Amino acid sequence: MESVIAAAIEAFSKGNPVMIFDSSFREQETDLLWPASCATPKIIRRLRQDCGGLLFLAIGNEIGDLFGLPWLQDIHSNPKLVETNPVLGELITDDLRYDSKSAFTLSLNHRKTFTGITDKDRALTTRRFGELASELLSSNSSNEDAMKLLGDEFRTPGHIPLCRESPGGLSSRQGHTELAVSIARLAGLSACTIGAEMLQPDGDGALSVSDAMEYAKNHDIPMLMGKDILEAFKIN
DSSP, X not given: OHHHHHHHHHHHHTTOOEEEEOOTTTTOOEEEEEEGGGOOHXXXXXXXXXXXXXXXXXXXXXXXXXXXXXXXXXXXXXXHHHHHSTHHHHTOOOOOSSOSSOOEEEXXXXXXXXXXXXXXXXXXXXXXXXHHHHHHHHTTOOHHHHHHHHHHHEEEEEXXXXXXXXXXXXXXXXXXXXXXXXXXXXXTSOSEEEEEEEBOTTSSSXXXXXXXXXXXXXXXXXXXXXHHHHHHTTOO
């Protein structure tokens, strides 16, 4: 396990991809991941073409706190908003098969994008969010300043959905969001990771573990199991 973790840490720290399978007890999916600040149109294109699932930006809870980013599930269940928009009460999230709460927060576009959906646009949104988060965390910026600077560069809704780590991280939730930001931390990077779920070619299910391993082997990408990361953080 240590050699696998070491290879993944080295790759990610150099801006190279890592693959993570969560577990057979959760979503049973493998994600292809890169550090957000390394995003390029080529990387976004690879995620789009090779994975087939949703492109998402996983962020650490500290980044969510810094920017004051709310979980969508909390917004959509807010009594005042439900009263104004009753359909939200009908669409309540209370039946997730793998967890009790979704990690989704806001979706963003950089203000210099056009539609926001092209590989170039999504790369800009992803890269600048990762860079900005790192810059502000290292300078101990206040929440007020961080929110203002976020708004100066980004708008919502957009084409990069953000998923925010649960408070407590892996000790409280062991989903793809927590696993994705954890590999960034192990690599000494800010907890901001771009990725996508890998699907079968027909799109009817998650890519099997064996096929994911074959892809990883063919492309020389370190592949981790969720339990590898839990062991690295000494979480039972």
